[in-house]
Amino acid sequence: MIKAIRIHGHGGPEVMRFEDIELPPPRAGEVRVRHTAVALNFSDINVRRGGFYQKDPLPMPIILGNEAAAVVTALGPDVDTWRVGDRVGYVGMGAGFFQNTGSYAQERNVFAARLAPIPDNISDVQAASIMLKGLTASNIINKIYRPKPGDTVLIHAAASGVGLILVQWCKHYGATVIGTVGSADKAEIAKAHGCDHTILYRQTDFVKAVKAIVPKGVTAVLDGVGKDTFIPSMDCTAPFGTLVNYGNASGHVPPIDIIDLSLKGTLNLWRPGVHYFLGDPERFRELMKDLFELVGQGVLKTVATRTYPLAEAASAHRDAESAAHAGPVVLLP
Numbered sequence: 001m002i003k004a005i006r007i008h009g010h011g012g013p014e015v016m017r018f019e020d021i022e023l024p025p026p027r028a029g030e031v032r033v034r035h036t037a038v039a040l041n042f043s044d045i046n047v048r049r050g051g052f053y054q055k056d057p058l059p060m061p062i063i064l065g066n067e068a069a070a071v072v073t074a075l076g077p078d079v080d081t082w083r084v085g086d087r088v089g090y091v092g093m094g095a096g097f098f099q100n101t102g103s104y105a106q107e108r109n110v111f112a113a114r115l116a117p118i119p120d121n122i123s124d125v126q127a128a129s130i131m132l133k134g135l136t137a138s139n140i141i142n143k144i145y146r147p148k149p150g151d152t153v154l155i156h157a158a159a160s161g162v163g164l165i166l167v168q169w170c171k172h173y174g175a176t177v178i179g180t181v182g183s184a185d186k187a188e189i190a191k192a193h194g195c196d197h198t199i200l201y202r203q204t205d206f207v208k209a210v211k212a213i214v215p216k217g218v219t220a221v222l223d224g225v226g227k228d229t230f231i232p233s234m235d236c237t238a239p240f241g242t243l244v245n246y247g248n249a250s251g252h253v254p255p256i257d258i259i260d261l262s263l264k265g266t267l268n269l270w271r272p273g274v275h276y277f278l279g280d281p282e283r284f285r286e287l288m289k290d291l292f293e294l295v296g297q298g299v300l301k302t303v304a305t306r307t308y309p310l311a312e313a314a315s316a317h318r319d320a321e322s323a324a325h326a327g328p329v330v331l332l333p
């Protein structure tokens with residue numbers, strides 16, 4: 001028997017139950033891992049809530065979670081790519097973030113092909129705090145929009161898990177970074193990670209505030225907030241600028257009229273999903289290696305991480321939904 005956080009139906013954090021489950025031996029192509037640090041991602045909250053992402057109802061019960069650092073404890077019959085004792089990490093199991101979940105558990109059987117090694121200089125908590133969030137940022141920086149000196153980038157929720165990584169990466173490429181944040185404390189944290197300007201966007205008209213800093217508008221907007229920020233962001237983007245909506249923390253962006261992209265200045269619009277970027281297992285391992293190297297070089301500093309016991313995952317979800325804190329959250333099994 002192992003312990004896992006399961007939901008038997010969608011709803012608030014109260015639907016999360018810490019339960020005993022049986023884990024069968026790993027099958028062909030699988031290894032068994034003992035989780036050492038499990039990431040909380042906003043997508044876990046979306047899966048728990050249910051709704052707009054899933055076209056078909058998900059089969060219940062579900063163990064939440066997509067991402068963890070772990071140690072290999074047993075090999076499936078045909079697996080020779082890993083050894084018992086290897087430190088590994090994974091980000092999803094090669095499908096959408098709401099499919100094949102299962103990391104909110106002490107142990108799990110995973111596809112051997114979807115694992116990557118964690119180097120010695122990266123701790124378990126560091127790995128769990130940066131893998132999915134860092135690869136989400138990598139998708140944007142390496143595939144969609146790479147800042148250059150002279151660019152000004154607006155990053156919404158700059159003190160969020162993904163936001164703090166984007167801030168550092170955009171500064172690395174020489175951009176001026178404006179970050180919106182929900183509190184004065186978060187403003188300080190965003191500045192400490194490189195934000196040149198911060199805007200308290202719940203108290204201030206952020207379009208006016210951005211235009212006061214950069215009258216011609218920003219080169220790009222990187223937006224993980226969605227409903228509350230995306231449409232007004234079109235009014236603070238320079239002509240030929242780039243709008244990236246990568247998340248919906250405040251809800252889905254309402255439908256837009258495509259002609260507005262022309263009327264607001266010939267704008268590029270992107271809505272990335274990270275699992276397409278991760279691609280095949282070899283590509284995933286290359287991307288993880290590149291990410292860990294950037295951490296090792298100090299380009300991306302892993303951010304102070306709040307930890308909760310796995311059994312208290314519901315409290316961790318409540319705190320994440322309340323937007324009370326900055327940075328990443330990790331659950332300890």
Ligand SMILES: NC(=O)c1ccc[n+]([C@@H]2O[C@H](COP(=O)([O-])OP(=O)(O)OC[C@H]3O[C@@H](n4cnc5c(N)ncnc54)[C@H](OP(=O)(O)O)[C@@H]3O)[C@@H](O)[C@H]2O)c1
Pocket residue numbers: 040041042043132133136157158159160161162163180181182183186224225228246247248249250251272273274275320321322323324325326327328
């Ligand atoms: N496209 C992809 O493949 C991909 C991959 C990973 C994550 N994401 C998305 O990226 C976004 C950020 O993820 P994360 O893990 O970095 O999240 P996080 O650390 O939990 O931060 C989310 C932040 O969003 C802001 N926010 C604004 N309105 C909110 C609301 N109604 N409820 C809660 N928070 C609200 C809050 O910051 P302030 O207090 O500063 O407003 C909050 O701290 C999420 O939307 C997530 O789904 C997308």
